[in-house]
Amino acid sequence: MNKRTVFIGYGIALLAAVAVSVTLLNEDQSAHVALASTEQSAPVDAVARLGDQYIEGRELRTLLATLPEAARQQLRDNRPALDEWLRSRLAEKRLLEQANAQGWTSRPEIQEMIRSATEQIVLRTYIDSVSQVPDDYPGEEDLRAVYEANKANWVTPAMFHVSQIFLAIDGRQSLDTLRKQAFELAKRAQDGKTDFAELAAKHSQDRESAQRGGDIGRRHLEQLLPEVRPVLARLEVGAVSEPVQSATGFHILKLTDLQPSRTATLDEVRMQLQTKLRLHARSRSPKPIWRGWSTRCS
Template identity: 30%
Template structure:
């Protein structure tokens, strides 16, 4: 049977084709023929968002962020939090689309035109007569991979969606009385007296027994953890190391000297005088013609008698800044003047007078009065600079080639770094007690999270082989290997006995301070006259008077219905504080400018709150369901 099929394979293929294709015609082609069904991750207004939609959207967002910020860590972009944020944005977009459709919010042509005109890059394409350069506009949006029609449709859609939230946000406002009420509460000031019971003052009263220290050690193993550490060796490739391995050819160096001598020696300077007849570029054609004729007449006059140039400039030049000095402009380089003037001046020989030169300022007649040529340094004088410049240029061109050798070298000889170091003349560096998180003050490769992540990857720790070449900066790569690894573990009591003692004493001291403070608070409430408090000070959120944040918050939260008011606050390991609130101090009058800024800030907060509340209402209206747990 199989032999028969093999002999008549062409006939069998035609038969199968005739049998299968009609089924697609009458039944249709479902995407599940070609891909597995994707689970639903969210639902908005009855429409589903599939896992595949979410994956594609997040991939596009990540690609855009990487293109805008090449140094961003790829792991951050693919974190659960970043992925969930993409899903929330997708849901928000679907909610706004649904709302815009139900509310029939469509951006008009006039709104679209106004928005286009507000985009600087497009506004710059306007011609003098007010029309838009259509070809330049098409090229501008084409650079973003869009057609003008697609770009405008996308903008129109965004305008429609902005109207949905704009109806809530843009209608928000705050009154002066609301600003005063809110800001007076936020920046309220109170006169208080404070007594602090510092834990350090009770340390001498704590007597720890060996049994108590052992019990504390066993009850708090997390406080005595030794983080995972590794001994590593690594090599770094950068442009400096490429330069160090380069040997320059003497002929190349001398050629570079000849080609760049004029640049390295400095620019030639020229001194000139000029006669200017003003005619701005927006002057009428008749006025410019008249100015040119006047300049031409003066040119004929000074050419007949070149010695009279200064006198004519003083009498007839319309450059008020130089006319009194006979038109003298002093020394200048080629880039100091507008291009038409500079080109004409550098085409003259000393003593020559130019033709009439037209610029945006008007019409010039130029007389070159002096040339200052910089001295040309010898090859020997410039050699250090020549070597530096040429090495930098060649290193930039060679880096890509060497980087490929580096990446291949650490992969091919993966059990050590000596081979690639010797081949590329790099130094193998070593470091002890390296952790997964950059240590304070770390520099270079050991300060780069991506490189440390590669070092502490499971395959790197298990095999003790080289990491791949990791890009740790612009024009900089590193590879390393773990030579010894110590996993995280609880240190033995003997190793941390001093720390156990210090922590136990600190905890007990804080407890004694809290007990003393609470006892004093109770006693002073009953007999205020016996209270031993500090001097009265006026405090506020913007005026903390060097008091702990907890004291400020407790003082401002205390009820002022019956003054004076007493309260206490636990300061944790620092101890305890007793606070007496004497009075509420009226907030000083504020500058009008500050009040206006505060009103604007409060209006923004209020608009944001109303916008958030309105969006939550829309989510409920359109029955939003997110089926993925928030990270």
Template identity: 50%
Template sequence: MKKSDYAALRMRWMSAFGLALVLSGCGDKGQAEQTQKPAESKPAAQATKPAATPAATPVTNSPAVATMGTLSVSQGDLEQLLRSLSPAQRQQLTANRAALEQVVRSSLAEKALLGQARAQNWADKPEVKRAIQAAQEQIVFRSYLDSVSQPPDTYPSEAELQQAYEQNKARFVQPASYRVSQIFLAAPFNDAEAVAAARKKAAELVKRARAPQADFAQLAQENSQDKESAARGGDTGFIPLQQVVPELRSTVQRLKKGEVSEVVQLPSGLHIVKLVDLRDSRQVPLTEVQVQLRDTMRAQRQQDAARAYLEGLLNAGTVSIDGKALQGAVDGAK
């Protein structure tokens, strides 16, 4: 696939993502919502009925993932969408079935809308023609600039990669992380009666949690009012200290492995925490970050090359700017 085709495809599917936001919340209302007609606008000299929507041509002759009347989103359409995303975006979308289905529904709505627009020759409107031309020029510009600024496949070399790693070694330090379990008792700060009752219960829980052979996970499951962590026996997983609630950081930092804290009061309630495990900070080796570092270096090299290429074009000739015409354009845009 040519880069210009790729860019156009990406723009099309990104607009489907935008439409997904407009349609969010509609996905759970069933088929009736999908077939509901949009409110009809009646511009002068236009038919009051929505124009018929011609069938869309699938990207490949592949099974339909979704259909709506004569419209369809094929398996090939969806595969092209997924390939056009970054690995992180692709993983996020494929892991969320509801979001993926919403994007498919949004694409059907987009195809229906485009069909109506084509039936009314909407692309022939002067302002739309100008926008299409501007978009086409921007795609060609970006595609060509990418081609002339692409770093060679051999960049960066192993030596350059090692040098960049050494120069930025501080960036590749993984901070110490703490695996903390908690018991939370809700007690709003301004409710003295609730705080007193919660403190009494919390003191008893601390005593039980510190007893020999105590099962903190069971105590959390039975007593913690933070449902999400309670379901895991209070476990919040490994987190860097900077991601711990500020009011709890000093408490967590002082704990020894296996130790249970005193009751800590926050505006929302009372916390009892146990340090389950601790991972010391470590220098992440190059082998673990070389893919990320290589991508970063290539992107930076391409950005620098693109800037230099554009500056070279300007330096190749004499640029003359008409101040009066420039101000006229500014005034005309107001």
């Protein structure tokens, strides 16, 4: 038989690794059997073969590991793509065989390229190895020491749970009229006879918060308008403020809840601390010796 047959074998390890089966039989089974009886047998774990060239399971796994995750996923999900990829790899191996037969790797310029590439691989892998941070770093003792030394950085500001009635300055009413309306609403909210949420739902012109009875949620003071910060800081929980004028309108504020400033616990900042300490440790690992060198030609 003169035609070349491409044979793809199956291995349990390969099936587990790529979750697909590959078949590249281009001729009938009898032709394959005849050819297989005259050619050198492939290793037991060979997963692809072209003539006397083959790809072993471990080689395929190594090749797949060098690919980006997106490319690996595409091969797992796309059987034709995996077939084509294996064909291409077998063709490359055949070309390499031809190049070696012609003594290509013995050419001086090729030898120099091989030497240079080898040096770069050795350097890169060595630098990666010495810059690795141990998996168990930082330990509990290190974490606690850094946490205690930097406690001031873990202080969380007070959280104010605020509701408002907002009257916008939009030019449709005079400022005096709008101010008078704001004070009237504030007085009704302060006397307790009318529920603040009802007043907000009916009169507030911030429609989003009005739908929630004026509730604007929990905020740090720094997240609020400068004009309202000192007013809220003086309010007691449950109290309603006098109208506060800002550039956009009048705000009648109710402090519905207050979470005082506190220091975050170690457990709350543990992940953040671990990440920072590991990055810091890696940045202090040995650097390539040529970094920092200066050269001068005279």
